[in-house]
Amino acid sequence: MKVWQKLSLIHKIILGMMVGAFLGVTAPQLQAIATLGNLFVGALKAIAPILVFFIVMSALAQHEKGQESNMKLIVFLYLLGTLAAAFVGVIASFLFPLKLTFGQAVQSEVSPPQGVAQVINTLLMNLVDNPVNALSQGNFIGILFWAIIFGIALRAANPQVKALLETCSEATSQAVRWVIACAPLGILGLVFQTVSTNGLDIFTTYGSLLAVLIGSMAFVVLVVNPLIVFSMIHENPFPLVFKCLRDSAITAFFTRSSxxxxxxxxxxxxxxxxDEDNYSVSIPLGATINMAGAAITISVLTLAACNTLGIKVDFITALILSVLSAISACGASGVAGGSLLLIPVACSLFGIPTDIAMQVVGVGFIIGVIQDSCETAVNSSTDALFTAAAEFHYRKQEGLPIWPHVSNESTETVSIIQD
Structure with missing residues (x-):
């Protein structure tokens, strides 16, 4: 127990991954272990809506007029990153053209949207959803909207009310810390479930498609995002990139939920x-509109469908596809089924019938165990990365130190970054 307590959270998570993989191979019949993963993800999904509601509302209620905010820059980075990722997916598809083998499409009870207009309509309707229903259903667009409305309305409240809001926010944050402390056991259960129920055939049957998808996402994470961050802070971006990958992407990979x-x-x-006033709003907002991984998935699978059907795509049309993929990706969280069910929207650009587009969606569901995990890891880790980049850019302009204070767990990492 003493050795366990001395380990950092990331080391505990890695150990949980190793134990989960070992048990998944040697004792796949012990399905009770998977319950640990289900409980962990369930707890995160349960506490996240409450956390977002209270922390955003409290941050806005405490905000004073004239106080600096980096939200415009953060939103710009979110949109820029998503558009750049869509373009990377298009370029990768041109460099490594793919053809799909259509079989029995995976059935889904959810119908895909019929166009970008329907995606936008769904987003707007989710925006004005009943706040109680938004909290219970995990509709983060609605949660953000009502938290902003109540937060602005409570700026005129007396100090006692604001103090109560801050106390609720801190209490919810503490509950979140307790849940995150259970991450090693949760990851153990999630890895066990993945290894014990999914064979290795997926790597051989759809290896080329996965290689292009994961390769594109890796290029965005290791090349595009660092370039964007460097343009903001004018320093080596990789320590910050790796910090976000290590602390955010690993958990997102296994939970598969932004x-x-x-x-x-x-x-x-x-x-x-x-600054909590910034990240308390930007992080839940990023989980809604910062969808680089989803943009790659939509672009690559759509162009793979075009290659399969012999449809020639010129460069100008490919650019239009990049923009459409980025817009659709930003609406992915507002459409049940995520990015895969937005593929028919992009396919409609090339006149591909819906029944064929749904077979492409079926292929996406087949590789979803890996594709969706990587996609979520890219999406979620980039939320924290761009939030940090925007704030560090502001501090750089003001001549302030980039790293004003850190917790004990991250002292070593920040020391490396400063060096």
Missing amino acids: AANIPVNMQLCEELGL
């Missing part, structure tokens, strides 16, 4: 010493 990873990103931003 919403469930919101508390993890909140904790990461706190460790980085960021």
Whole structure:
């Protein structure tokens, strides 16, 4: 127990991954272990809506007029990153053209949207959803909207009310810390479930498709995002990139939910010493509109469908596809089924019938165990990365130190970054 307590959270998570993989191979019949993962993800999904509601409302209620905010820059980075990722997916598809083998499409009870207009309509309707229903259903667009409305309305409240809001926010944050402390056991259960129920055939049957998807996401994470961050802070971006990957992407990979990873990103931003007034809004907002991984998935699978059907795509049309993929990706969280069910929207650009487009969606569901995990890891880790980059850019302009304070767990990492 003493050795366990001395380990950092990331080391505990890695150990949980190793034990989960070992048990998944040697004792796949012990399905009770998977319950640990289900409980962990369930707890994160349960606490995340409450956390977002209270922390955003409290931050806005405490905000004073004239106080600096980096939200415009953060939103710009979110949109820029998503558009750049869509373009990377298009370029990768041109360099490595793919053809799909259509079989029996995976059935889904959810119908895909018929166009971008329907995606936008769904987003707007989710925006004005009943706040109680938004909290119970995990509709983060609605939660953000009503938290902003109540937060602005409570700016005129007396100090006692604001103090109560801050206390509720702190209590919810503490509950989140307790849940995150259970991450090693949760990851153990999630890894066990994945290894014990999914064979290795997926790597051989759809290896080329996965290689292009994961390769594109890796290029965005290791090349595009660092370039964007460097343009903001004019310093070596990789220590910050790797910090976000280590502390956010690993958990997001196994939970496969940007919403469930919101508390993890909140904790990461706190460790980085960021302004809570900013990240309390930008992190849940990023889980809604910052969808680089989804943009790649939509672009690659759509162009793979075009190659399969012999449809020639010129460069100008490919650019239009990049923009459409980015817009659709931003609406992914507002459409049940995520990015895969937005593929028919992009396919409609090339006149591909819906029944064929749904077979492409079926292929996406087949590789979803890996594709969706990588996609979520890219999406969620980038939320914290761009939030930090925007704030560090502001501090750089003001001549302030980039790293004003850090927690004990991140001292070593920040020391390396400063060196």
